[in-house]
Amino acid sequence: MASDQQTGGAPQGRRAIARARRREALARGWGQFRTRRAGMAGLGILLFFTLSALLAPVLFPPETISVTRATGELLAPPSGEFWLGTDDSGRSMLALLAWGARVSLTVGIAATLISMVIGTSVGIASGHYHGFGGAALQRLTDWVLVIPFLPLAIVLATVLGGGSTVTIIVVIGVTSWAGTARLIRAQTLSVEGRPYLERSRALGSGNWHQMTRHVLPNVFPLVLANTTLTVAIAILSETTLSFLGLGDPLRPSWGATLDQAFSNGAVSAGAWWYIGPPGLCVVLVVLSFTMIGRALEQIVNPRLGGQ
């Protein structure tokens, strides 16, 4: 910081260079990404679902998913009016799915943000500090890693008071960071072994400076690639928890819709349009995030091969 002030105009020049480099790296990354068919396909699917989530209120006004103003027959099969049939309250399944995309994507991304922030901080800190603190953090990570996810999530959701979307986000966020933390820790160790960090230490940079200025930028691509993979898991978890009745039953996420379908006898009624489409949506979105994530991973981590 001190040197920044002394050299006056230089920082701007340096920042401009950094920005240009970053832009260049991004462009190069995009160029590489474009060559990966799976990644592009994933991106396409994701764009489709994001658009339908954003456009849901326009395409399907809130009245269409209101139980009291539903116009369809109960559990009607697909028809010209209702392309994907209706649920047990006579609501259009298509509208429910579009609104469900909003909930599922929101929960998935919000939970992932929590998970990433915790995972990255713990990962970097445990890689950076070699003393008791680092070891403690690593044991904590191991501990969270070995606790079976589902029981932990169910207990947490119950303790935090089930039945709300925020609870689900928090529960998924605080239970799914351990894998990320491990990954980031490994990368941190490798970055910290590089000579320029030793130089930086020799020049007197503190822990905070090292972690945020040198380690974080270096592990960031990995964080990004891991994020997309975690989103997939988070969406799947949201579906699971909602299916188990721990979500907000009044918000039609895909998992909640599946839960409704099962508890209202869609299976014995043979209402495949009530069970199939929400399941398919989950599969597609999870698949798209996974494909994007894998593609990104291969770009930021050439050692994974794939070229």
Place this chain on the structure above:
Amino acid sequence: MKVRRRWHAWAAFTSAIAVLVALPLLPASAEESPSPATSAADKTVFTVGITQDVDSTNPFTGIAAASFEAYQMMYPTLTEYSAADFSTVPGLAESWEESADKTYWTYKIRPGLKWSDGEPLTARDAAYTFNRVINGDIEQTNYGGYTSTITKAVAEDDTTLVLYVKKPSPIMYQLAVYILPEHIWKDIDGKKVKSYKNEPENGEAVVGGGPYVLIERRKGEYLRFAANPNYYAGKPAADEVVFRVYKNTDAIAEALRKGEVDYANDLSANVFNSLEGAEGITTVPSVYSGFNQIAFNMGAALTDGTPIGDGSKIVLDPQVRLAVAQAIDRQVLADKVYGGFATPGSTVIPPLYTNLHLEPANPVGFDLDAANATLEAAGYTMGEDGVRVSPDGERMSLRLLGRQESSESQKVVEYVKDWLAQIGIEVNVKIVSEDTLYEKVGNGDFDMFEWGWVVEPDPDYQLSTFTCDQRSTEEDGTIYAGLSDSFYCDDEYDQLYEDQKLETDQAKRAEIVKQMQQKLYDSNAYVVTVYYDNPTAYRSDRWTNFTPQPEPDGVLLFQYGTWSYESIEPVTADNADTTSSSGGGVNPALIVVGVVIAAGLVLGGVMIGRRGRSEDDVE
């Protein structure tokens, strides 16, 4: 090792197939031997599937619904509720009379009765039982409610029982105290009774006086009852009744389909629908005595009037509650949420109690415009965000609690939220467990909630839930919930409640009970959403002549009384004799074929397994 494992897999596979093939062909053998002790063949066995086991066969300690079903099979009561309309009919007592000065009641016991072991059953047994409850400690738990006004019981002779009372009470018509054999129970004192099991010992049945006696019990598995030849209404047609315990109603429905049980109730709408039309099975919706409601917090307080909780002031306004009642379409709830297995609700005494139910003369119908007008007239003006504002400037935002345990409850609150949004009331729904809900309601921490009651034929208990005395109480800083969950408190209502408690003329009492229902209906303390049915299915290819309570479409078992157990008869097919028809009429030849096929498959499996081994050996 490799070879071995492969052979095992084959053996397991083939025997699994053998079982699968043989199972559907052998329902008779599975059904006719509920326990190893039965030598089946010439006995008719009626099997009932239950989800909650009998917790104790000792009538002083059990509390489960199935336990009381067992007690009324094992022991008689003085009077009974008729199957037709729940009116009082003779039981052990042929007749009864209140004395002119209203200080005692005289019951004439049927003469010449015997317990199942041949000992005489007289008024002395009845007097013994009542005195035991009156003077008892643990004996009070289940029956104290019936004997609170009785001071003592005296048997003047073998057929005359006199009960002295402190004050007149209509409960004297319906004393559901199970009369026990004195010669057995005199040896079981107040201390022993707590842990007394009252189960068959050394293969000897528990001595009883009801239509059936308990002959075998396995905890968590089944209870076996045999018809009592000494029963005063005659020996029932089914030789044995078995209560078999299952994990859930789906499992019972499956067992019914397979023929393992003859009767299943409490079925969900979709299971019921899937059983409809199944061969040999008859499904009946059965009207039931339960209702569900949206309840309001009408000013939560302790019995001394100290306010508790954080209920909204808005629902204290009767006009707001009226508007909510106008905004709930009970017919839609009955059709869409309960799948048609419910009827729209009105008052807190269900219509199946024809003598007591009041159908309000001024019914509040579903009308969103009227609901909006009601709120407008009461000074609740529409805000810019579509939510009304009270005359005090408070936003009309209310909390509504639904139950996690019930998918119907969760749907109902969604519908209510939706309708209320259309009249400018914002509803924040929260789904909680029933335990949590009970606690929140007891503490008064709610605005509205969804729950329900099952109403007994005697209206006293249900009506008491709206008295001031049933509000919460506080002890050492902890608040304990009373029976009241609406915190309705009205002096006039309380007076009517006391009046009906003392009125021994049943017609006059019914009038008071109807007045009370009207008061509750007008206050909208509850918006009774629906009276729900009890979807039931039974093997009509084996059993016939059930007695519904009430007639013509009430429940078939788990009644107030043992009417169906006494009336059912095995189906007698034209081509088969009576005994084998109860087994579902499976042709013995089919069983032989099944066994042959199964044996063949096992043999084939072994052969293929052998060949697999030799091939491996060659390798």
